[in-house]
Each structure stands twice: as structure tokens, then as C-alpha cells.
Amino acid sequence: MRNAIVGEGSQIDENVLLGYPTGRKIEIIKTVIGARARIRSNTVIYTNVVIGDDLETGHNVVIREENVIGDGFCVWNNSAVDYGCRIGNGVRIHNNVYVAQYTVIEDDVFLAPGVIIANDPHPICAKCMRGPTIKKGARIGVNATLLPGIIVGEYSLVGAGSVVTVDVPSHTVVYGVPARPAKAIDELECPLNLVDRPYLEGRDVRTRERKAM
Amino acid sequence: MRNAIVGEGSQIDENVLLGYPTGRKIEIIKTVIGARARIRSNTVIYTNVVIGDDLETGHNVVIREENVIGDGFCVWNNSAVDYGCRIGNGVRIHNNVYVAQYTVIEDDVFLAPGVIIANDPHPICAKCMRGPTIKKGARIGVNATLLPGIIVGEYSLVGAGSVVTVDVPSHTVVYGVPARPAKAIDELECPLNLVDRPYLEGRDVRTRERKAM
Amino acid sequence: MRNAIVGEGSQIDENVLLGYPTGRKIEIIKTVIGARARIRSNTVIYTNVVIGDDLETGHNVVIREENVIGDGFCVWNNSAVDYGCRIGNGVRIHNNVYVAQYTVIEDDVFLAPGVIIANDPHPICAKCMRGPTIKKGARIGVNATLLPGIIVGEYSLVGAGSVVTVDVPSHTVVYGVPARPAKAIDELECPLNLVDRPYLEGRDVRTRERKAM
Numbered sequence: 001m002r003n004a005i006v007g008e009g010s011q012i013d014e015n016v017l018l019g020y021p022t023g024r025k026i027e028i029i030k031t032v033i034g035a036r037a038r039i040r041s042n043t044v045i046y047t048n049v050v051i052g053d054d055l056e057t058g059h060n061v062v063i064r065e066e067n068v069i070g071d072g073f074c075v076w077n078n079s080a081v082d083y084g085c086r087i088g089n090g091v092r093i094h095n096n097v098y099v100a101q102y103t104v105i106e107d108d109v110f111l112a113p114g115v116i117i118a119n120d121p122h123p124i125c126a127k128c129m130r131g132p133t134i135k136k137g138a139r140i141g142v143n144a145t146l147l148p149g150i151i152v153g154e155y156s157l158v159g160a161g162s163v164v165t166v167d168v169p170s171h172t173v174v175y176g177v178p179a180r181p182a183k184a185i186d187e188l189e190c191p192l193n194l195v196d197r198p199y200l201e202g203r204d205v206r207t208r209e210r211k212a213m
Numbered sequence: 214m215r216n217a218i219v220g221e222g223s224q225i226d227e228n229v230l231l232g233y234p235t236g237r238k239i240e241i242i243k244t245v246i247g248a249r250a251r252i253r254s255n256t257v258i259y260t261n262v263v264i265g266d267d268l269e270t271g272h273n274v275v276i277r278e279e280n281v282i283g284d285g286f287c288v289w290n291n292s293a294v295d296y297g298c299r300i301g302n303g304v305r306i307h308n309n310v311y312v313a314q315y316t317v318i319e320d321d322v323f324l325a326p327g328v329i330i331a332n333d334p335h336p337i338c339a340k341c342m343r344g345p346t347i348k349k350g351a352r353i354g355v356n357a358t359l360l361p362g363i364i365v366g367e368y369s370l371v372g373a374g375s376v377v378t379v380d381v382p383s384h385t386v387v388y389g390v391p392a393r394p395a396k397a398i399d400e401l402e403c404p405l406n407l408v409d410r411p412y413l414e415g416r417d418v419r420t421r422e423r424k425a426m
Numbered sequence: 427m428r429n430a431i432v433g434e435g436s437q438i439d440e441n442v443l444l445g446y447p448t449g450r451k452i453e454i455i456k457t458v459i460g461a462r463a464r465i466r467s468n469t470v471i472y473t474n475v476v477i478g479d480d481l482e483t484g485h486n487v488v489i490r491e492e493n494v495i496g497d498g499f500c501v502w503n504n505s506a507v508d509y510g511c512r513i514g515n516g517v518r519i520h521n522n523v524y525v526a527q528y529t530v531i532e533d534d535v536f537l538a539p540g541v542i543i544a545n546d547p548h549p550i551c552a553k554c555m556r557g558p559t560i561k562k563g564a565r566i567g568v569n570a571t572l573l574p575g576i577i578v579g580e581y582s583l584v585g586a587g588s589v590v591t592v593d594v595p596s597h598t599v600v601y602g603v604p605a606r607p608a609k610a611i612d613e614l615e616c617p618l619n620l621v622d623r624p625y626l627e628g629r630d631v632r633t634r635e636r637k638a639m
Contacts, residue, residue, distance in 0.1 A: 015228060015467075015468075038236070040257075041228075041230060041255070041257060042228075042255050042441075042486065044466075059255075059257050059273075059275050060255065060273045060275075060486045060504065062503045062504070062521075077293045078273065078291050078292075078293060078486070078522070080503045080504060080521050082521070092337075094311075095293050096291070096309060096329065096522060098520075098522045098539040100539065100568075113311040113313065113329050113330075113331070114311055114327075114358075114540075116539050116540035116568045117568070118539070118567065120538075121617050122583070122614055122616060122621075122630065123565045123567070124518075124536055124565070124630045124632040124633070125624060125630060125631040126631070126632055127620055127621055127631060128616055128621060130618060139336045139337070141336070142311075142313075142330070142331040142358055143329040143356070143358040143569070145540075145586050145587035147586055148617075149617070149618060160331050160358050160360055161358035165586075177390050177587060177602070177603050188335055190334060190341055191334050191362070192341050192343060192362060194341045195335075195338060198335035204335065204336065204337045204338060205335075205337070205339070205340060205341075206337040206339055207337070228441060228468075251449070253470075254443060255468050255486070269449075272468075272486075272488050273486045290488045290506045291486065291488070291504050291505075291506060307524075308506050308508070308524045309504070309524045309542065323550055325549060326526065327542035327571075352549050354549070355524075355542045355543070355571055356542040356589075373591075374571035390603050403548060403554060404547050404574075405554050405556060407554045408548075408551060408553055408554060411547075411548035411551060412548065417549065417550045418550070418551040418552070418553060418554075419551060
């Protein structure tokens with residue numbers, strides 16, 4: 001905890017390591033985490049990290065150095081965010097996810113369980129590492145694979161198990177291997193017929209209900 | 214351990230958390246785990262869980278609240294079972310698996326490493342979450358993806374890397390993206406020619422040998 | 427630590443378990459790890475393991491029993507190596523990877539994040555377990571799936587999200603579900619135009635630069 005400051009009202013489990021030193025040769029800067037953080041057991045957060053208020057981690061989470069992350073960040077069990085990422089507000093990363101170095105994730109993005117992100121177009125090459133950019137409000141389905149440097153457009157949805165090899169237009173549903181556009185996001189219907197319109201101007205049910213509150 | 218009871222003959226490593234409190238607003242009920250549990254390091258089991266005898270966990274396993282699980286449950290390293298699932302007897306879940314909320318898993322099911330299960334047909338929607346149902350004796354291959362609400366029939370086999378988007382008939386081998394039926398389970402041959410009949414009336418070699426003992 | 431010996435100059439975090447006993451019935455042999463190991467929090471290494479010098483592990487790593495591993499082995503967060511594998515020198519295994527029992531990995535292999543390896547052609551069968559062989563210098567892309575018994579040839583590259591069901595020739599780029607040959611490794615161009623030749627006689631940029639030093 002020598003290299004980390006955590007805001008008021010935070011709750012931190014045992015066996016949590018904050019301000020963990022990287023093996024990379026960088027100048028050490030104290031990690032700063034905002035108010036009301038909830039950090040669960042066996043989470044490790046490195047030095048040189050800035051995270052906003054209301055952080056929530058699951059168990060066995062790793063957040064590496066040189067990450068800048070907004071408010072309301074949730075990252076669940078057995079997931080890792082590698083170094084050098086930029087992550088906006090209200091981002092939710094589910095279980096067993098890997099976020100590669102230099103990934104850019106804008107506000108309100110959701111990564112479903114098992115999403116794996118790449119950043120090296122021809123491994124191993126330290127020169128060309130470039131993560132994808134996932135734009136505001138986009139949702140990446142379970143076990144999807146994102147290739148280096150691609151852009152997922154605002155409010156789009158990547159289907160489960162997809163491999164995204166090229167840019168995804170905004171407000172679009174894509175799926176498959178490789179992922180291809182299937183329809184506009186607002187045209188998607190609920191297969192269970194439980195909600196009338198899953199997406200309205202790209203916004204999902206939960207986001208609309210929160211806004212209405 | 215205040216919110217958990219573990220049966221006789223159990224062996225629990227250090228750094229195990231039992232009866233861990235959920236952040237969801239539910240009435241707390243003590244977790245009850247049967248006899249002869251073997252719980253390995255960094256496993257976390259929440260409150261409001263019932264698990265039968267002979268539980269075995271690997272390391273870094275998370276079992277969330279409101280799960281009801283039968284006897285002989287094995288769940289290995291870095292896997293998580295999210296809340297509200299129903300899991301039968303003799304179920305085996307391998308490494309790096311994610312089981313989504315409200316998944317139903319019947320007796321003798323096997324989930325291979327890296328299986329990822331979805332439950333939200335249009336994320337994020339709290340109203341439509343519905344896990345798949347994996348029926349008795351079914352086997353899901355490595356890194357397969359199961360979509361919300363689908364049913365995998367009894368004694369079927371889902372091939373490695375498949376994305377299952379529709380129901381799988383019983384006693385059937387399916388594979389691919391999306392997964393499609395390839396043959397009856399009993400027709401499958403061993404590619405290594407090491408066993409004569411991999412499946413007999415849908416039962417695998419191990420199950421048949423155990424029954425013969 | 428009773429069942430493990432670690433070489434000089436090693437640095438081991440708290441909450442690391444070395445020489446962990448397996449539940450399998452084998453004769454216990456002390457684990458031996460070479461010099462300058464860097465073992466991070468919540469790593470578990472079983473008994474009956476031999477690892478060379480300069481081991482580096484991430485957090486929450488599991489290395490099971492009866493593994494023989496060379497020098498310079500890196501294995502990152504939330505990955506597991508199951509029992510009975512043979513792993514050469516200079517092998518790098520990234521985050522959230524699962525290496526199945528009896529997998530053979532030769533020198534300088536790279537497994538990208540989320541790679542999942544199978545070893546049972548018709549689960550559950552204890553008789554036919556046979557891992558793949560990944561030959562010298564091969565690279566397996568993110569979230570790829572390797573089926574039992576296949577051979578990935580020297581210096582080949584398996585694309586992200588691929589499912590490898592048959593042998594991969596040496597010096598070849600393959601991708602897709604199922605993975606099929608696309609081109610010779612030396613013909614691959616950098617999509618970002620940042621390096622002139624990603625691979626030269628199959629060697630990647632990093633390997634060539636190291637050799638030049």
C-alpha cells in the first residue's frame with residue numbers, strides 16, 4: 001500500500017495488493033484510486049494507475065501499470081487489464097476477460113465474459129503493438145476476439161464467439177468468424193419476446209431505465 | 214467462515230473464503246457444503262449456496278450466491294460459477310470456465326476448459342437474463358460458447374471452439390460456428406484408434422468403466 | 427516449501443505455494459526451480475516439477491505436477507499448465523491460457539492470451555488423452571483453440587480465434603474455423619506498415635533484434 005492512495009468510503013478485502021511494482025523500467029508514480037472503491041480478494045493493482053470513484057473489482061483481478069480509468073469501473077473475477085490502456089466512465093468488464101496493452105475503451109462499454117483482445121498484428125513484435133478502440137456504448141459478446149487496431153463503432157454489438165478482424169460501423173450488430181454486419185442495432189428483437197425494443201438509438205434497456213430514474 | 218458450514222472429513226487450504234457476502238440485496242442464508250470437501254487455495258464461495266458431498270475445487274475458483282449444486286461437483290482452476298444456477302450430481306467443470314447466472318446443468322455434465330456461457334440475449338438487459346440448459350451427460354468441448362436460453366440435449370457432444378446458437382438434439386455431435394449436427398454420438402470413432410467405441414448409448418468410456426466397477 | 431527448492435537470486439511474493447501436493451497417486455519428488463525465479467502472488471506450483479533458470483510467473487498461475495520446463499519460461503496472469511507437459515526453453519505463455527495434460531511445447535513458442543488446448547478427442551476418456559505438439563518458434567494467436575494430438579509446425583503462426591483441427595505445416599500462416607493455410611510466414615506483411623518484414627526465415631522482429639544484440 002506504500003505506492004497507492006485509496007479514496008474515502010472504500011472497502012478492501014484481505015490479500016489485495018495495491019501499488020504493486022512492475023518489472024518494466026518506468027518511473028514509479030503512486031497509484032490513485034477514487035472514493036468508495038470495493039476491491040475484492042486477490043486483486044492486484046500496479047503502480048502508475050489512476051482510477052476514478054466507485055471502482056468495483058471481483059476476485060483475482062489484475063490491473064497493470066500506466067492505466068488511466070474513469071468512474072464507475074467494474075471488472076470481475078479472473079480478468080486482467082494489461083498496461084497502458086485508456087478506459088472511460090461507466091465501463092464494465094465481466095469475468096475471464098483479457099484487455100491487451102494500449103487498448104482504448106470509451107464510456108459505457110461492456111465486455112462480456114471471456115472476451116480476449118489482441119494488440120500485436122504479428123507476434124512477437126514490440127514495435128507494432130496497438131490495441132483496438134472500442135467506442136462509446138459498444139458491447140462485445142461472450143468469448144469474442146478483437147484483433148489489433150480495429151475500431152468498434154459507438155453503440156454497436158459484437159455477437160458471441162465472433163472474431164472481429166475489421167472495423168465495425170457504429171449502431172450495428174455484427175457476428176461471425178470473421179464478424180460481418182447483420183443489421184442496425186435498433187432493429188434487433190428480443191428472442192425471448194420479453195422486452196419490446198432491446199435497443200433504442202443504440203441504448204440498451206438498463207441504460208434507458210437508469211436514465212429514466 | 215461465519216456464514217458457512219462444511220461437512221466432516223473436509224480439507225480446506227489457506228486463503229479460502231467461505232460464506233462471502235454478496236453485494237446484491239438478498240437475505241443472507243448460511244452456505245452449506247457436504248462431507249469430504251476438498252477446497253483449494255484462493256477459492257471463494259459466497260453465502261446462500263448449497264453444495265452436496267465430495268466437492269472438489271481447484272485454485273482461484275469463485276462460486277457466487279444462490280447456487281444449488283449436487284454431489285461430486287468438481288470445478289477447477291480459475292473458473293467461476295455466477296449466481297442463481299442449478300447444478301446436478303457428478304458435474305465436472307474444467308479450468309478457465311465461466312458459467313453465467315441462471316444456467317441449468319443436469320447430472321454428469323462435463324464442461325471442458327475455456328467454455329464460456331452467455332445469458333443475456335441483448336446486453337445489457339437485466340430483464341431477459343436466461344442461461345442455457347445443459348442436459349444429463351452432455352459434454353461441451355474446449356473454448357466453446359453457449360448462447361442464452363439454448364438447450365443442449367442429453368448425452369450430446371459440442372465440439373471444441375463451437376458457438377452454439379440453437380438447441381442441440383440429444384445424443385448428437387455438433388460443431389462449428391454456428392454449431393450444426395454432424396452425426397449421432399454413438400457413431401463417433403476415436404481418431405487415435407485407441408478405443409473401439411468412444412460412446413455407447415451416449416455414455417463415454419470413463420462412465421462405462423465406473424459403472425462396470 | 428517443504429517439497430520445493432528454488433535457485434539463488436529468486437524473488438517470491440507472499441501467498442505463493444511451491445511443492446503443492448497433487449491429489450493424484452504418484453510418488454512425491456521435490457520440485458526444483460532454477461536461479462533468478464520471479465514468482466508472483468497466488469501462484470501455485472505442484473510437486474514433481476522441474477523448471478530451469480529465469481522463470482517468471484504472473485499472478486494466479488497454476489503449474490501442476492510432472493511438468494518438465496526449460497529456461498526463461500514466462501507464464502502470465504490467470505493461466506494454468508496442467509500435469510505431464512514437456513516445455514522447452516524461452517517459451518512464453520500469456521494471460522488466461524490453459525495448457526492441457528501431455529502437451530509438448532518446443533523452444534521459443536509463444537501462446538497469446540486466451541489460448542485453450544485440448545487433449546481428449548472424445549471426453550471423458552482417460553485412455554486417449556494426448557496433447558498437441560507445438561514445434562520450435564511457433565506462435566498461437568489470441569483465443570485460438572488447439573485440438574488433441576495436432577502438430578503445429580516450426581515457426582508457423584495460428585491466427586486469432588482459430589480452431590486448429592489438423593496439423594499445421596511449418597513456416598505457414600493459418601487461420602479460421604477450422605484453420606486453413608493462408609500463406610508462407612515470410613510473406614506476411616505488417617498491416618500497420620510499421621516494420622518492413624514481420625518474419626524473416628520464420629523469425630519474428632523481437633527474436634531477430636535479440637540475436638543482433
